[in-house]
Amino acid sequence: xxxxxxxxxxxxxxxxxxxxxxxxxxxxxxxxxxxxxxxxxxxxxxxxxxxxxxxxxxxxxxxxxxxxxxxxxxxxxxxxxxxxxxxxxxxxxxxxxxxxxxxxxxxxxxxxxxxxxxxxxxxxxxxxxxxxxxxxxxxxxxxxxxxxxxxxxxxxxxxxxxxxxxxxxxxxxxxxxxxxxxxxxxxxxxxxxxxxxxxxxxxxxxxxxxxxxxxxxxxxxxxxxxxxxxxxxxxxxxxxxxxxxxxxxxxxx
Amino acid sequence: xxxxxxxxxxxxxxxxxxxxxxxxxxxxxxxxxxxxxxxxxxxxxxxxxxxxxxxxxxxxxxxxxxxxxxxxxxxxxxxxxxxxxxxxxxxxxxxxxxxxxxxxxxxxxxxxxxxxxxxxxxxxxxxxxxxxxxxxxxxxxxxxxxxxxxxxxxxxxxxxxxxxxxxxxxxxxxxxxxxxxxxxxxxxxxxxxxxxxxxxxxxxxxxxxxxxxxxxxxxxxxxxxxxxxxxxxxxxxxxxxxxxxxxxxxxxxxxxxxxxxxxxxxxxxxxxxxxxxxxxxxxxxxxxxxxxxxxxxxxxxxxxxxxxxxxxxxxxxxxxxxxxxxxxxxxxxxxxxxxxxxxxxxxxxxxxxxxxxxxxxxxxxxxxxxxxxxxxxxxxxxxxxxxxxxxxxxxxxxxxxxxxxxxxxxxxxxxxxxxxxxxxx
Numbered sequence: 001x002x003x004x005x006x007x008x009x010x011x012x013x014x015x016x017x018x019x020x021x022x023x024x025x026x027x028x029x030x031x032x033x034x035x036x037x038x039x040x041x042x043x044x045x046x047x048x049x050x051x052x053x054x055x056x057x058x059x060x061x062x063x064x065x066x067x068x069x070x071x072x073x074x075x076x077x078x079x080x081x082x083x084x085x086x087x088x089x090x091x092x093x094x095x096x097x098x099x100x101x102x103x104x105x106x107x108x109x110x111x112x113x114x115x116x117x118x119x120x121x122x123x124x125x126x127x128x129x130x131x132x133x134x135x136x137x138x139x140x141x142x143x144x145x146x147x148x149x150x151x152x153x154x155x156x157x158x159x160x161x162x163x164x165x166x167x168x169x170x171x172x173x174x175x176x177x178x179x180x181x182x183x184x185x186x187x188x189x190x191x192x193x194x195x196x197x198x199x200x201x202x203x204x205x206x207x208x209x210x211x212x213x214x215x216x217x218x219x220x221x222x223x224x225x226x227x228x229x230x231x232x233x234x235x236x237x238x239x240x241x242x243x244x245x246x247x248x249x250x251x252x253x
Numbered sequence: 254x255x256x257x258x259x260x261x262x263x264x265x266x267x268x269x270x271x272x273x274x275x276x277x278x279x280x281x282x283x284x285x286x287x288x289x290x291x292x293x294x295x296x297x298x299x300x301x302x303x304x305x306x307x308x309x310x311x312x313x314x315x316x317x318x319x320x321x322x323x324x325x326x327x328x329x330x331x332x333x334x335x336x337x338x339x340x341x342x343x344x345x346x347x348x349x350x351x352x353x354x355x356x357x358x359x360x361x362x363x364x365x366x367x368x369x370x371x372x373x374x375x376x377x378x379x380x381x382x383x384x385x386x387x388x389x390x391x392x393x394x395x396x397x398x399x400x401x402x403x404x405x406x407x408x409x410x411x412x413x414x415x416x417x418x419x420x421x422x423x424x425x426x427x428x429x430x431x432x433x434x435x436x437x438x439x440x441x442x443x444x445x446x447x448x449x450x451x452x453x454x455x456x457x458x459x460x461x462x463x464x465x466x467x468x469x470x471x472x473x474x475x476x477x478x479x480x481x482x483x484x485x486x487x488x489x490x491x492x493x494x495x496x497x498x499x500x501x502x503x504x505x506x507x508x509x510x511x512x513x514x515x516x517x518x519x520x521x522x523x524x525x526x527x528x529x530x531x532x533x534x535x536x537x538x539x540x541x542x543x544x545x546x547x548x549x550x551x552x553x554x555x556x557x558x559x560x561x562x563x564x565x566x567x568x569x570x571x572x573x574x575x576x577x578x579x580x581x582x583x584x585x586x587x588x589x590x591x592x593x594x595x596x597x598x599x600x601x602x603x604x605x606x607x608x609x610x611x612x613x614x615x616x617x618x619x620x621x622x623x624x625x626x627x628x629x630x631x632x633x634x635x636x637x638x639x640x641x642x643x644x645x646x647x648x649x650x651x652x653x654x655x656x657x658x659x660x661x662x663x664x665x666x667x668x669x670x671x672x673x674x675x676x677x678x
Contacts, residue, residue, distance in 0.1 A: 033393075036389065040382065053376045099300075113296070114294065118502045205415070
């Protein structure tokens, strides 16, 4: 691919999935208007969900999902050894995601609830960086393909990528979305990392904080605001624990 | 005849999730032919305990990245049944339109990206970028249009944001809806080109009689709620889903298995079509006829064709739905007010890969006490397993090689379009 008459590098890319819904890797095949260019800009050599070709020679490994079984840890360690650059893709990989709510219960209890007297092997959920060194994290449930495209371009041209520092509120204002607090709902927008283009509040759902904490949050003020609007601290903390990106504030496992 | 065959597919490619195919034939005797699901369990039913009613749909959408709209719809339907909520007519139409968007995007993904490469001797769609860019362009246009429909009605393709207990949060922009209707009409030549492409594919000739389970349509091809029906003549109410599925734990798989009248049954596009053929749009029926697909059809490889028939149906039905939605004034309420209450509710929805059930028991505070989700691929796993055995049995004598058998078995599993991570939620 050429950009401004310069030939770009075409990194070899692999995509791997662990404990998750595979919705983030699916974004690689979405945003169809630029899909062909995206697939030409990178050389995808290993991506089980959509291709049978398999190569262990890759520069960038995208890791989707959280880790919750011994064989996953082994597989992750092997990938880390082979990859020059490892990217955690999506909230499960970055924080543990919704899967992490399992950690509130003993493993024997969740097994009994789902499998009765024939338990399956499982570990408390962990994010990727709790097990191996991660070079870059792209949060979101799911990730925004537009953002993934931007990041990939930065990697190709070796330009450092800077995530937006503003919270989700900023993007709601840009879109003229009515504040969900004004509609009587609890919204994590004021303390959540923007960059997603705030599709949830615009579509009718307050922010649940899937991208984690924004750059300069004011939690004291946020808890006060929530209280003023009738939401208890427990309610706010329950919401913050949904995607696992606020554990530094909530102290949850 | 001394035939030895070995197939060991670890983490089958071009399917959603992790499953293995193992076949061992020694001296013409089948020692093993099995489908094993090794996906890591996520324990959604355990995590759902204690969640408030407004979190259930958001959480369960995350069971599946491909059919998140279907999961959300089954979830909110279960909650609405528990609370005794009747949603407005306009919300029903909008939900069906979002459902069609999902069926279209998922079927196009499967038909072009996951299934088609096997029929043209490729390992993925990527080499087609060079070899046949026109086909890739058609695939991208059709799938892109389907995703745009999800965005327009459900707020987002993966993990919807506009589908809530009580209805749908937004009335979509009418100007955008009208424009979209025109784009759908313009996509019909692309659909014909897709049908022509699949006409060139050689669909393996394999038949194993089984039972097909789906929703029962009354005056429309069914996608959201209603009675449950099987091709063996069983009919039940939506809330009797446990008797229709009879889920049980098996040793060699992290996904459970299901059965009804026989040792296994099938769900999915072929099951829907087999049980509701007369309700298909006439244009979709024409496509079915071109492929000789008539109920009750027992070749599992024809599930690919059944999906193709359904994309034609969903395209025409979306145009009809948009016309009906455009008749409503833009300020028509799309949500009803309600109070959470104690109760139990079931929601059944036909997601792309078959019938999906959610059931929740709520306490007076509107929090979940007990949850149960039964996934289409969970219902298909036993049928896939027995199909593999029969496929091997029927092919073992024919001068088969390991490579050919591996491809055939892989194509069989892919034809079901399994959603394995879903099945091990």
